Amino acid sequence: xxxxxxxxxxxxxxxxxxxxxxxxxxxxxxxxxxxxxxxxxxxxxxxxxxxxxxxxxxxxxxxxxxxxxxxxxxxxxxxxxxxxxxxxxxxxxxxxxxxxxxxxxxxxxxxxx
Amino acid sequence: xxxxxxxxxxxxxxxxxxxxxxxxxxxxxxxxxxxxxxxxxxxxxxxxxxxxxxxxxxxxxxxxxxxxxxxxxxxxxxxxxxxxxxxxxxxxxxxxxxxxxxxxxxxxxxxxxxxx
Numbered sequence: 001x002x003x004x005x006x007x008x009x010x011x012x013x014x015x016x017x018x019x020x021x022x023x024x025x026x027x028x029x030x031x032x033x034x035x036x037x038x039x040x041x042x043x044x045x046x047x048x049x050x051x052x053x054x055x056x057x058x059x060x061x062x063x064x065x066x067x068x069x070x071x072x073x074x075x076x077x078x079x080x081x082x083x084x085x086x087x088x089x090x091x092x093x094x095x096x097x098x099x100x101x102x103x104x105x106x107x108x109x110x111x112x113x
Numbered sequence: 114x115x116x117x118x119x120x121x122x123x124x125x126x127x128x129x130x131x132x133x134x135x136x137x138x139x140x141x142x143x144x145x146x147x148x149x150x151x152x153x154x155x156x157x158x159x160x161x162x163x164x165x166x167x168x169x170x171x172x173x174x175x176x177x178x179x180x181x182x183x184x185x186x187x188x189x190x191x192x193x194x195x196x197x198x199x200x201x202x203x204x205x206x207x208x209x210x211x212x213x214x215x216x217x218x219x220x221x222x223x224x225x226x227x228x229x
Contacts, residue, residue, distance in 0.1 A: 004155070008153070042222070043204060043220035043221060043222055043223055044156065044204075044218075044220055045220070046217045046218070087155050087156075100158055100161075100169060101158065101218070103156045103157070104155050105153065105154050105155045106154075106155055
């Protein structure tokens with residue numbers, strides 16, 4: 001079983017739509033969680049961290065459910081510039097005292113006008 | 114502030130040949146990582162350095178891959194001999210602390226390798 005599982009999509013939504021991505025992780029001892037964004041043929045960049053209480057950054061809301069080992073990202077009022085691949089990332093302490101980041105395969109989003 | 118620098122951006126080689134990638138991290142970042150990203154997949158950690166010491170190389174195929182970070186600054190990743198399945202983007206990243214910290218990794222633009 002993979003450490004992080006994501007639905008690869010693609011998700012194709014019109015401008016202004018609300019879209020949600022989900023991911024699950026396998027290790028219940030995982031300590032920290034993130035969403036990274038990767039534009040086509042570009043490098044990944046941190047979008048936001050995910051906190052247990054849930055957190056919001058403008059149009060983006062991230063939530064964590066530790067009991068179900070489930071992370072979500074909600075994008076409201078989608079913009080054309082939101083088109084990208086969204087990578088779910090989990091920090092797992094196995095294998096290294098500093099932890100290791102496991103990346104999901106990413107969910108591809110295309111926002112159309 | 115200058116970002117993570119990588120070279121070359123693109124490399125095409127034949128199987129069994131060798132290749133080397135270079136990375137210069139953000140100034141002051143003690144931790145340096147090499148990731149492999151195969152098309153359609155997320156990045157996979159190959160090796161992590163803290164200063165010039167290896168912290169985690171458990172996923173590095175050591176029979177053909179090697180990496181070093183002399184002087185604790187820039188780093189090179191070498192593949193010898195290359196196989197077809199090594200075709201991927203090799204991403205270098207750096208961070209102020211280890212991955213257990215903020216989790217924010219700053220990635221370079223990557224080196225895209227095609228093995229024919």
